Amino acid sequence: xxEFMTAVLGFILAMLALGLIRVLRGPADADRMMATQLIGTxxxxxxxxxxxxxxxxxxxxxxxxxxxxxxxxxIAFIKKGSASAPESTEGG
Amino acid sequence: xxxxxDIVTVTAISAGAFFFLAGTVGLLRFPDTLxxxxxxxxxxxxxxxxxxxxxxxxxxxxxxxxxxICVWLLVLLAGATVSQLIARAALxxxxxxxxxxxRTRARQxxxxx
Numbered sequence: 001x002x003e004f005m006t007a008v009l010g011f012i013l014a015m016l017a018l019g020l021i022r023v024l025r026g027p028a029d030a031d032r033m034m035a036t037q038l039i040g041t042x043x044x045x046x047x048x049x050x051x052x053x054x055x056x057x058x059x060x061x062x063x064x065x066x067x068x069x070x071x072x073x074x075i076a077f078i079k080k081g082s083a084s085a086p087e088s089t090e091g092g
Numbered sequence: 093x094x095x096x097x098d099i100v101t102v103t104a105i106s107a108g109a110f111f112f113l114a115g116t117v118g119l120l121r122f123p124d125t126l127x128x129x130x131x132x133x134x135x136x137x138x139x140x141x142x143x144x145x146x147x148x149x150x151x152x153x154x155x156x157x158x159x160x161i162c163v164w165l166l167v168l169l170a171g172a173t174v175s176q177l178i179a180r181a182a183l184x185x186x187x188x189x190x191x192x193x194x195r196t197r198a199r200q201x202x203x204x205x
Contacts, residue, residue, distance in 0.1 A: 001098055001150070008109050008143075015116040022119050022128075030125050030182035034132050037174065038119060041136040042112060044167060045143045048160065049105075052147050057156060064163050071170035078177045 002053050009049045016042040033077045040070025097149035104146030111139030125182050133175040137168055 019042070022035040044063045051059030118131025144164045151157040 001101065004102060005105065008105050011109050012112050012143075015112045018116050019119055028125055028182060028185065030178050030185070031128060033178060034119065034129055037171070037178075038115065038132055038136060041115075041140055041167060041171070044163065045108070045112065045140050048143060048147055048163065052150050055152075057152075060156070060159050060163065064159075064166065067163060067166050067170065071174060074170075074174040074178065078174075078181050 005049050005053045009046050009053070012042050012046045012049070016046070029077070033074060037070060037074060040066060040073075044070075101146045101149050104142045108139040108142030108146060111135045111142060115139060125186075126179060129175055129179055129182070133171050137171045140164060140167055 016039055019035050019038040022038075023032050026032045026035065044067055047059055047063035047066065051057065051063070112135070115132050115135030118135060119128050122128045122131055141164055144160050147160055148157050151160060
């Protein structure tokens, strides 16, 4: 079972690396932001697999922190994009 | 009993890996920003959910299983909210004409899968 999980972990990391091509090519800023969201989701999945394979429970907490940070990165992108909008002056 | 749980784990994690593959291929191959967003958010959240479902029988304690489910729920909530907001920002940028380079359809043929 650990061998299978390690193989899937490598596969998901390969998918993450392929998603980086969209960061390189994406015409709009939103495309690049979506690729970073893919990094967040795939990184969380690989961290959960790694925590179960190695038996280190703190890795689950690292995955939880990564989920929070990926969300904050996307929200920062959206706030930057709507900085010229009048409703963004409420200070969030 | 353990054999059955292992079968559940292998099936769910394989399905999750397949959905991650589908999300990445959609992100690379789809022609438009909004269709790419559709492929990415739905397929990846489903893949993460299936991976979590497969890891649940391997979790040592009840508390560890609850924590896995909490990670997935947080990702679901954040992914659903952020995808709506990104789509709104992309549409606003498109309306303002602030996109960087114009898309060229010819380059889509040579993209790796």
